[in-house]
Amino acid sequence: MTQSTEAAVTMFEGMRRLVSGVCVVTAVDEQGERYAMTATSVTSVSGEPPSLLVCVNQQARLHSAVSHTDFFCINVLAPQHERVSINCASPEMASSRFTEGAWMNHSDSGVPYLADAQSVFFCRKSQSMVYGTHTIFVGEVEQTLVAPGEPRALVYINGAYRHL
Secondary structure (H helix, E strand, O other): OOOHHHHHHHHHHHOOOOOOOOOOEEEEOOOOOEEEEEEOOOOEEEEEEEEEEEEEOOOOOOHHHHOOEEEEEEEEOOOOHHHHHHHHHHHHHHHOOOOOOOOOOOOOOEEEEEEOOOOOEEEEEEEEEEEEEEEEEEEEEEEEEOOOOOOOEEEEEEEEEOOO
């Protein structure tokens, strides 16, 4: 095993111990086809301008859609969305990603979003940067929806979902 391979294995083992919020990122391509992908690699970038980033594997179907459109959406999931997350994380479920969940289309961009998500960020893509196997997409937040009531989170740690 090379030092680089050993470092990657160790990194992945270490990352299993990092609690991550579970999101579904959505986009619509130029032909109007909807795409969704489960992501734990979402974080805020700046409060001014309000912006978020998501890292997308270049092999993911969503990658092409986000690369060729101006808008994407980040849906922060609650415990009741675990099945939605599983559907959007499984390549074999690509054709049924929008059959589970309360999906709606944003009136301005047409991007699908979960009406009952903990929060929904409608983003205009402002930058992208390729790094290794992924592209880092930065989006300026144009609109945010926040669910009423006490926050409840779907999180991922050590290869499993947990509810907070």
